Amino acid sequence: AAAALLLGCCGAALASGVQDQAEQFFRSGHTNNWAVLVCTSRFWFNYRHVANTLSVYRSVKRLGIPDSHIVLMLADDMACNPRNPKPATVFSHKNMELNVYGDDVEVDYRSYEVTVENFLRVLTGRIPPSTPRSKRLLSDDRSNILIYMTGHGGNGFLKFQDSEEITNVELADAFEQMWQKRRYNELLFIIDTCQGASMYERFYSPNIMALASSQVGEDSLSHQPDLGIGVHLMDRYTFYVLEFLEEIHPASQTNMNDLFQVCPKSLCVSTPGHRTDLFQRDPQNVLITDFFGSVRKVEITTETISLDRDLAGFESKLPKDELATEPLKYADQLPVAQIIHQKPKQKDWHPPGGFILGLWALIIMVFFKTYGIKHMKHIF
Amino acid sequence: MGLLSAPHCRRALSRLVVRLNTPLCVLSYVAGLGWFLAMALPPLAPRTYMSENAMGSTMEEEQFPHGERALAYARDFAAQGIPVAWLEKTMWGLGLEVYKQPFARTLPFPDESHERYMVKGTNVYGILRAPRAASTESLVLSVPCSEGAQNSQAVGLMLALAGYFRGQIYWAKDIIFLVNEHDLLGMEAWLEAYHDVNITGMQSSGTLGRAGAIQAAVALELSSDVVTSFDVAVEGLNGQLPNLDLVNLFHAFCQKNGLLCTIQGKLQRSDWDTLPAYAHSLQTLLLMVLKQASGRPQGDHGLFLRYHIEAITVRGINSFRQYKYDMTTVGKMLEGMFRKLNNLLERLHQSYFFYLLPSLSRFVSIGVYMPAFGFIILVLILKISLQGGGRCAWGPGQDLGRAPPHRCPLPQEPRPGLLALVPPLLVCHAAGLALYVLPVLGQRVAAQHFPVSEAEAVVLTLIAIYVAGMALPHNAHR
Numbered sequence: 040a041a042a043a044l045l046l047g048c049c050g051a052a053l054a055s056g057v058q059d060q061a062e063q064f065f066r067s068g069h070t071n072n073w074a075v076l077v078c079t080s081r082f083w084f085n086y087r088h089v090a091n092t093l094s095v096y097r098s099v100k101r102l103g104i105p106d107s108h109i110v111l112m113l114a115d116d117m118a119c120n121p122r123n124p125k126p127a128t129v130f131s132h133k134n135m136e137l138n139v140y141g142d143d144v145e146v147d148y149r150s151y152e153v154t155v156e157n158f159l160r161v162l163t164g165r166i167p168p169s170t171p172r173s174k175r176l177l178s179d180d181r182s183n184i185l186i187y188m189t190g191h192g193g194n195g196f197l198k199f200q201d202s203e204e205i206t207n208v209e210l211a212d213a214f215e216q217m218w219q220k221r222r223y224n225e226l227l228f229i230i231d232t233c234q235g236a237s238m239y240e241r242f243y244s245p246n247i248m249a250l251a252s253s254q255v256g257e258d259s260l261s262h263q264p265d266l267g268i269g270v271h272l273m274d275r276y277t278f279y280v281l282e283f284l285e286e287i288h289p290a291s292q293t294n295m296n297d298l299f300q301v302c303p304k305s306l307c308v309s310t311p312g313h314r315t316d317l318f319q320r321d322p323q324n325v326l327i328t329d330f331f332g333s334v335r336k337v338e339i340t341t342e343t344i345s346l347d348r349d350l351a352g353f354e355s356k357l358p359k360d361e362l363a364t365e366p367l368k369y370a371d372q373l374p375v376a377q378i379i380h381q382k383p384k385q386k387d388w389h390p391p392g393g394f395i396l397g398l399w400a401l402i403i404m405v406f407f408k409t410y411g412i413k414h415m416k417h418i419f
Numbered sequence: 420m421g422l423l424s425a426p427h428c429r430r431a432l433s434r435l436v437v438r439l440n441t442p443l444c445v446l447s448y449v450a451g452l453g454w455f456l457a458m459a460l461p462p463l464a465p466r467t468y469m470s471e472n473a474m475g476s477t478m479e480e481e482q483f484p485h486g487e488r489a490l491a492y493a494r495d496f497a498a499q500g501i502p503v504a505w506l507e508k509t510m511w512g513l514g515l516e517v518y519k520q521p522f523a524r525t526l527p528f529p530d531e532s533h534e535r536y537m538v539k540g541t542n543v544y545g546i547l548r549a550p551r552a553a554s555t556e557s558l559v560l561s562v563p564c565s566e567g568a569q570n571s572q573a574v575g576l577m578l579a580l581a582g583y584f585r586g587q588i589y590w591a592k593d594i595i596f597l598v599n600e601h602d603l604l605g606m607e608a609w610l611e612a613y614h615d616v617n618i619t620g621m622q623s624s625g626t627l628g629r630a631g632a633i634q635a636a637v638a639l640e641l642s643s644d645v646v647t648s649f650d651v652a653v654e655g656l657n658g659q660l661p662n663l664d665l666v667n668l669f670h671a672f673c674q675k676n677g678l679l680c681t682i683q684g685k686l687q688r689s690d691w692d693t694l695p696a697y698a699h700s701l702q703t704l705l706l707m708v709l710k711q712a713s714g715r716p717q718g719d720h721g722l723f724l725r726y727h728i729e730a731i732t733v734r735g736i737n738s739f740r741q742y743k744y745d746m747t748t749v750g751k752m753l754e755g756m757f758r759k760l761n762n763l764l765e766r767l768h769q770s771y772f773f774y775l776l777p778s779l780s781r782f783v784s785i786g787v788y789m790p791a792f793g794f795i796i797l798v799l800i801l802k803i804s805l806q807g808g809g810r811c812a813w814g815p816g817q818d819l820g821r822a823p824p825h826r827c828p829l830p831q832e833p834r835p836g837l838l839a840l841v842p843p844l845l846v847c848h849a850a851g852l853a854l855y856v857l858p859v860l861g862q863r864v865a866a867q868h869f870p871v872s873e874a875e876a877v878v879l880t881l882i883a884i885y886v887a888g889m890a891l892p893h894n895a896h897r
Binding site for chain 1: 422473478479480549551591758762764
């Protein structure tokens with residue numbers, strides 16, 4: 040009822056300040072938020088990937104997304120690893136001030152359950168009926184989903200658990216499946232791995248915004264080691280993202296452009312990248328809390344708002360910055376024109392390897408066989 | 420037809436090999452020797468690097484404080500007449516699970532000082548259980564301790580380290596603190612009992628306490644309470660070597676703590692391009708080859724390698740240098756090494772198992788030193804091809820202008836029957852059997868009748884059988 044009231048007041052064509060503010064409530068078309076946070080690497084020396092994921096988990100929970108709407112996948116248990124000198128804790132900074140593990144962490148997919156198959160099933164919803172509710176991504180067409188992935192990656196792939204990989208093409212197809220099944224309204228994809236930008240190159244579904252910690256050919260670096268625990272605690276990009284997110288509160292109006300500025304090259308050493316061409320709104324108008332927080336459309340006002348009976352004006356009040364883009368097709372996923380007309384890359388000259396040498400030896404031997412061995416006499 | 424199966428090609432090639440045989444042999448030998456000597460130079464000997472991710476990307480602060488306690492333990496140990504009971508009591512007091520293993524071994528020859536055949540001893544070891552892990556893997560810190568209490572400082576440090584380690588909660592593997600008597604004999608007895616095998620005929624009272632599969636081991640020898648440098652010994656039994664990562668670990672801690680570390684007793688020189696530096700690294704390399712060739716383990720660690728346990732021996736040397744390190748520094752280095760080994764998830768396998776070290780920071784891998792041997796073996800192959808193939812590949816009617824006086828026997832004479840092969844075969848096998856069995860069987864008899872000691876008797880019997888073999892008609896024929 041209150042929502043309908045606010046809807047009604049939004050329909051009023053009066054240009055009062057409160058009306059404008061009320062209009063801003065419905066800039067984004069989402070009604071619920073989900074988060075899928077994935078850490079793909081195991082082993083003690085990959086402590087920082089678990090710390091990365093848990094920092095984002097912590098921020099997302101603090102800003103309002105409940106555990107029932109978070110799918111947290113951690114490939115290894117660092118807090119209870121026998122090598123952890125501070126058991127039951129995972130720290131993000133060597134000052135030990137922030138224990139991102141906390142008392143109320145709920146890990147949905149743990150240890151060997153974090154596989155490419157499970158991840159894709161979570162995204163696409165093709166889950167066996169016996170899966171418990173906490174392991175499902177029950178999003179609908181009005182959900183904004185935050186997907187955060189971290190681990191070891193390369194050009195076009197992300198390594199899961201030291202034994203398998205997910206490629207950027209698979210990921211793009213999974214997002215397309217989600218779009219066709221109307222499983223998201225808008226999607227924010229953040230990846231913190233080496234060469235992370237390659238993972239979002241192949242997306243072709245609408246309403247996806249992507250951020251990565253490094254470009255193709257660059258490595259993402261870790262932040263600082265802690266000499267008491269003996270490992271690197273966090274990666275640089277996520278460390279600065281966490282610092283940024285610590286200042287966001289549920290009602291903050293910070294937008295995505297500020298998130299794009301987090302961790303410039305001077306701090307991060309790698310060049311973070313982002314992709315917004317598939318996204319229909321201007322990043323300027325996208326709030327951080329659209330993805331990191333939950334929908335809390337409550338604001339107290341003491342002014343009187345007069346309601347207008349005429350609600351027909353609402354239809355025209357769509358945000359002006361919505362671009363009419365054509366839906367991209369599957370065939371557009373591979374930039375064929377670019378591939379065909381690509382200039383060959385300048386490679387360093389290497390001395391010919393075994394195969395080339397063997398090939399040439401074969402050719403020379405065939406030559407001497409056809410023209411007779413007596414020619415060899417002239418050489419010796 | 421191909422190059423080697425077409426008869427005219429083959430003839431041409433064999434003519435080549437025959438004509439140029441000596442030059443080719445000389446060239447090959449010189450190439451092999453030159454390659455070997457060039458191995459001490461930087462292009463063929465790259466810098467070492469840590470290959471294991473679990474050990475390379477972690478770093479800790481070492482906090483071992485009990486240097487004084489180590490000295491106190493060492494003093495108490497040296498004052499004891501029978502150290503076994505004292506060791507058991509002290510280890511128990513530190514909170515370890517203590518076991519002792521008496522062993523005995525009949526020696527093939529009496530040892531030089533006591534003219535006795537039976538060696539008896541006791542190994543004492545304490546196991547520190549990992550507080551939060553299943554006891555599936557372990558590390559070993561072993562301190563060889565023979566009569567005379569020469570290694571008492573190392574025992575003291577080991578006990579202080581055990582006490583310190585007991586208070587830490589980050590151990591994922593059990594740690595076994597082993598004090599073995601009679602050096603290699605005790606070590607072998609312990610290893611055989613631990614792995615429940617009996618290779619060398621040791622009599623021991625069997626396994627008492629186990630801690631899972633051993634991942635790595637460090638043997639420690641300290642000659643005095645102040646140390647000026649650390650020497651590492653890598654060569655093991657039959658020339659087997661530990662994984663290069665373990666040596667890299669030692670070197671990494673030397674660099675981190677600014678310690679003076681040597682290999683083959685030689686300190687690394689800081690200049691790289693000069694001739695004396697080259698000679699120095701060549702000498703280090705050749706010393707390592709010599710020690711490997713001797714087949715003798717250069718420390719207690721050598722026996723671990725047969726069980727696929729990577730191990731090195733660290734010796735603290737007190738020479739007359741200005742800067743001395745105290746026990747706390749030595750303890751810190753060992754603590755750092757063990758913490759890094761604790762982070763291992765698998766056995767060390769990422770780095771090389773076959774290598775040569777011209778210095779601690781450079782290595783020559785097997786792919787680089789094998790061609791040198793290959794060239795020298797090529798000389799033998801060239802000689803064989805000269806004997807067998809070079810002359811016999813010519814059929815009748817070919818260019819015999821430079822043919823040797825006698826014709827190739829194979830196409831002309833009838834082939835000898837199989838029966839003609841039996842006498843040489845029998846004689847060879849009989850000679851081999853005689854060489855294997857007679858010296859050991861006859862050593863006591865020989866020592867009684869001839870004025871030689873038992874070891875000399877064995878060698879002389881071997882030489883006698885060789886000389887007798889020269890009188891065989893098979894050898895003297897032709």
